[in-house]
Amino acid sequence: MNRMMGFSEQSAKQERQYEQVFSKHVSNDSIAEYSRHLASRPSRVGTYGNEVALHYSLEELQKAGLDAYIESYDVYMSVPKHISVKQTEPEERDLDVIEDVAPGTPFSDEIVPGYNAYSPSGTVEGELVYANYGRPEDFEELERKGISVKGKIVITRYGKTYRGIKPKQAAKHGAIGMLIYSDPIDDGYVQGKVYPDGPWRPEDSIQRGSIVQLAEYPGDPLTPGEPSKEGVQRLDPDEAESLPTIPTTPLSYGQARHLLNALEGEKAPESWQGGLPFHYNLGPGDTKVRLSLDIDYERRGVNNVIAQIPGSTYPEQKVVVGAHRDAWVYGAEDNISGWVTAMEMARVLGELYQKGWQPERSIIIAGWDGE
Structure with missing residues (x-):
């Protein structure tokens, strides 16, 4: 032994x-x-x-x-009240921000729409640019190609890095909003059978999650390094370095496909192609999106x-x-x-x-x- x-x-x-x-x-x-x-x-x-x-x-x-x-x-936490994503050009389309819930599902009225915790509230509209996984190197690649995200909305796929890195990088390069979707090449039908026939993500599934900047510090954004208890001094939200700065919200790949399929511009590099059945382009172009996020903040x-x-x-x-x-x-x-x-x-x-x-x-x- x-x-x-x-x-x-x-x-x-x-x-x-x-x-x-x-x-x-x-x-x-x-x-x-x-x-x-x-x-x-x-x-x-x-x-x-x-x-x-x-x-x-x-x-x-x-x-x-x-x-x-x-x-x-x-x-201190974010409480979503209303989440809306709308394609405004070249055609109008309201995108679903919650899953197709089977009738009779218990407590279905308590299912929250897809949202990214700690996203700022607000409404932004702009042209769309695809930025792969939203990593620093992805934005550098767009810059090398002469594609600016300034004043635009960026769409990236989940994966390869913590989701909070993506809007931070987008904001750093001048973007006004961000969409993050789950691509089927990463965890959908490309990998195998989707739920309920298998373990992989179905087309209406939305990955919710926080985008607070954990690299700055973990925990309550207003009490860095301290337990969030009564009597602890709290920052003003404008002083909290871990809070993201641009409206950001997630989508399912079933809804993101409408936006990605409409994108114009240069064809995305081969390594940026995903699992949806068309070539991914980088944009920008005529495709425009409006994000309208009504999110309260309260303790x-x-x-x-x-x-x-x-x-x-x-x-x-x-x-x-x-x-x-x-x-x-x-x-x-x-x-x-x-x-x-x-x-x-x-x-x-x-x-x-x-x-x-x-x-x-x-x-x-x-x-x-x-x-």
């Missing part, structure tokens, strides 16, 4: 015994039940569905015999659920296992799958703890809110 690093021969034997006991207690049925319950309703941060999921998680962790509690913060509660198992020898040393527990919509994959895995770990460790097992260092299981 291979030597277990960090353990003496005797303690390694005991460790393997505990691991075997732990593995035997892990239950697929338990994980499935957690998942069915938590993914049955949207649990976006700051909503009632999120609160329901929070208290279910807390009760289940307490049922496991663990010291579980809620840790709350007061966070809302963010609630983490925390469970602890105290350490026997080094309680001040902590091993933290965590996953974000909120979801943009129903979240069965992102990130209910991660959180229910952590909950099952907590349930089994709780059983062992009740029977006399105790770790030498404290173990923290954390369900983060407000991803």
Whole structure:
């Protein structure tokens, strides 16, 4: 048997015994039940569905015999009121900004339109330019070709870099707005069967997500380096370096195809071509788009659920296992799958703890809110 690093021969034997006991207690049925319950309703941060999921998680962790509690913060966040994307030239077309939801889907009225959290509110209209993945090198390539995005709206595909980099680069080069879509060559039908027949993204699916500038600093944009609690000094939003500056919103590839297919100008490089059934051009030209984003900003509660198992020898040393527990919509994959895995770990460790097992260092299981 291979030597277990960090353990003496005797303690390694005991460790393997505990691991075997732990593995035997892990239950697929338990994980499935957690998942069915938590993914049955949207649990976006700051909503009632999120609160329901929070208290279910807390009760289940307490049922496991663990010291579980809620840790709350007061966070500046964006709340979308109305999202509109319209092609205005060479023809008029209102683009769908939410998925085709099957009739009878529970809590479908709680599904939020596709949006990018922390996008500025506002209405902008302009010619369209395609900028591949929206990386610095992509904008440099447009410049080499003599194509300016100044005063224009840029459309890029998701992938290759964090989504928040894309509008930052677009704004740096003078763009007034941005659309980000999921291309089927990256995670759609080019890869295989799409949902519900397979795991890949269907044509109406929209990737929601934050575009806050995490490279500047993580967390609440108004409390850099500090917990977002009462009494903490907050920046004015105009001073927050992590907030994006141009209206930005996501699209499905089923809707983006109308814009990309209408683009004129030079043919995009071969490496910029995607999976839609036509040649991608760079623009600009007659294709124009209007983004109209009505997004409020307000402080809302963010609630983490925390469970602890105290350490026997080094309680001040902590091993933290965590996953974000909120979801943009129903979240069965992102990130209910991660959180229910952590909950099952907590349930089994709780059983062992009740029977006399105790770790030498404290173990923290954390369900983060407000991803």
